[in-house]
Amino acid sequence: xxxxxxxxxHFEMLELPLDANFDEVHKAWQVMKDIYSTDSLATMSIGExxxxxxxxxxxxxxxxxxxxxxxxxxxxxxxxxxxxxxxxEGITEYDGKALRTIRHLLHIPLxxxxxxxxxxxxxxxxLEADNYAALPVAxxxxxxxxxxxxxxxxxxxxxxxxxxxxxxxxxEEKGQ
Amino acid sequence: MVKGPERxxxxxxxxxxKGGVGKSFVxxxxxxxxxxxxxxxxxxxxxxxxxLHNFLGISRPTSTLTDFFERKVPLADLVVDSGISNLxxxxxxxxxxxxxxxxxxxxxxxxxxIRKLDADYILIDLGAGTHFNTIDTLLIADKMIIVITPxxxxxxxxxxxxxxxxxxxxxxVLTDHGYRxxxxxxxxxxxxxxxxxxxxxxxxxxxxxxxVRLIIEEELRDFAVNLVLNKARTNQDIxxxxxxxxxxxxxxxxNALYSGYVEHDDLVSRSANHRTPYLSAYPNSRCSRGIERxxxxxxxxxxxxxxx
Numbered sequence: 001x002x003x004x005x006x007x008x009x010h011f012e013m014l015e016l017p018l019d020a021n022f023d024e025v026h027k028a029w030q031v032m033k034d035i036y037s038t039d040s041l042a043t044m045s046i047g048e049x050x051x052x053x054x055x056x057x058x059x060x061x062x063x064x065x066x067x068x069x070x071x072x073x074x075x076x077x078x079x080x081x082x083x084x085x086x087x088x089e090g091i092t093e094y095d096g097k098a099l100r101t102i103r104h105l106l107h108i109p110l111x112x113x114x115x116x117x118x119x120x121x122x123x124x125x126x127l128e129a130d131n132y133a134a135l136p137v138a139x140x141x142x143x144x145x146x147x148x149x150x151x152x153x154x155x156x157x158x159x160x161x162x163x164x165x166x167x168x169x170x171x172e173e174k175g176q
Numbered sequence: 177m178v179k180g181p182e183r184x185x186x187x188x189x190x191x192x193x194k195g196g197v198g199k200s201f202v203x204x205x206x207x208x209x210x211x212x213x214x215x216x217x218x219x220x221x222x223x224x225x226x227x228l229h230n231f232l233g234i235s236r237p238t239s240t241l242t243d244f245f246e247r248k249v250p251l252a253d254l255v256v257d258s259g260i261s262n263l264x265x266x267x268x269x270x271x272x273x274x275x276x277x278x279x280x281x282x283x284x285x286x287x288x289x290i291r292k293l294d295a296d297y298i299l300i301d302l303g304a305g306t307h308f309n310t311i312d313t314l315l316i317a318d319k320m321i322i323v324i325t326p327x328x329x330x331x332x333x334x335x336x337x338x339x340x341x342x343x344x345x346x347x348x349v350l351t352d353h354g355y356r357x358x359x360x361x362x363x364x365x366x367x368x369x370x371x372x373x374x375x376x377x378x379x380x381x382x383x384x385x386x387x388v389r390l391i392i393e394e395e396l397r398d399f400a401v402n403l404v405l406n407k408a409r410t411n412q413d414i415x416x417x418x419x420x421x422x423x424x425x426x427x428x429x430x431n432a433l434y435s436g437y438v439e440h441d442d443l444v445s446r447s448a449n450h451r452t453p454y455l456s457a458y459p460n461s462r463c464s465r466g467i468e469r470x471x472x473x474x475x476x477x478x479x480x481x482x483x484x
Binding site (some may be wrong): 015027028031032035040041042043044045046047048049050054058 | 327328335372374375415416420423425427428482
């Protein structure tokens with residue numbers, strides 16, 4: 001969150017916490033615009049407290065915050081993409097260990113992955129530990145891998161294909 | 177009924193704004209909801225027009241706050257059983273005494289005894305209007321609750337009440353630090369100082385000296401109100417709560433939390449007429465579920481997310 005500190009005022013302008021994602025920023029921007037650009041119950045009853053000028057200034061600030069945060073998220077994504085590109089060069093097999101290594105290098109906590117992918121943390125841990133026995137049936141596991149890979153900005157299809165190959169191999173061995 | 181020193185109660189109070197927005201209903205339901213997790217004492221502090229008992233489904237208790245003021249009965253002895261498990265009620269009395277007639281010493285004694293009541297949650301239901309006794313009582317609460325409905329009259333009243341609440345607190349804090357009458361005097365000279373609204377007054381006060389600025393910023397950092405939107409009928413109504421919250425934050429600089437909304441239900445007044453507490457009669461209605469979410473949000477500080 002350290003790199004977000006300079007953007008605190010912008011997050012505050014959109015009434016968001018510092019860890020909000022771009023979707024939330026976009027939504028908040030639309031809501032704020034709605035509140036302050038049209039007359040509503042809430043704005044009409046405020047009376048002398050807000051002049052037209054105040055409103056215009058505020059809308060400009062809201063716009064500025066949205067632009068700045070938009071840039072921030074775009075740059076952030078680019079950095080992530082570049083970083084991932086360097087990291088994944090030469091990796092041909094994506095097992096749990098490789099995924100965990102990449103995640104560590106990107107400084108992404110597992111809780112963040114769990115929160116934004118909505119995959120329970122327990123499953124993510126098993127995923128990274130290649131603990132196939134504790135993972136659910138293939139369709140679910142594949143879904144988890146895809147979501148996990150997307151969160152790390154990896155090529156989700158490639159990762160899933162590689163991971164599931166190992167999973168299937170284990171299943172076949174177990175079956176014998 | 178007097179508690180040991182280890183028990184810390186959370187005081188919640190609702191007050192101000194317009195009459196009939198549902199303060200008593202929201203408070204009574206919040207009290208019933210909280211009574212499932214701890215001991216609750218509800219105080220009907222609407223001295224002129226106590227009606228909390230109606231929403232709890234009981235008739236007016238015979239011992240009331242009047243006994244505290246006129247016969248000096250200890251507050252704890254006046255708490256009566258509400259018929260709902262874990263929930264005690266202390267009621268006001270219609271007609272004999274109004275919030276306006278209470279003297280300063282009586283008020284301080286009342287506040288002290290309220291804080292000593294044996295309960296996990298103490299809920300105070302105050303009357304409408306902006307009398308300073310109402311405001312002072314609200315200011316002792318850990319959670320100040322303001323109920324609005326999606327109507328212009330109610331929202332306008334709320335902004336007005338919020339200004340009064342903030343001023344009173346500001347005046348109190350500055351008086352405590354030796355700046356007696358600073359707020360009142362500054363407001364009195366508003367024309368000369370070019371102050372036309374709330375924000376400008378606060379800005380002007382902060383400019384008095386670095387010390388005053390520090391006092392205002394430090395002491396009012398935790399000043400927060402919990403907004404509840406009652407009688408919501410449409411999604412648009414629910415979003416009004418988000419807008420009002422945003423305006424409180426941006427134009428008043430007051431930390432407002434949109435703690436919850438409660439959907440309109442005709443059965444609310446019907447169940448009061450039938451002396452049935454709404455929450456136990458219709459526990460699964462959308463309105464009751466709104467109350468449950470509100471309870472969680474007020475305790476945790478969470479807010480209603482924007483849905484559009």
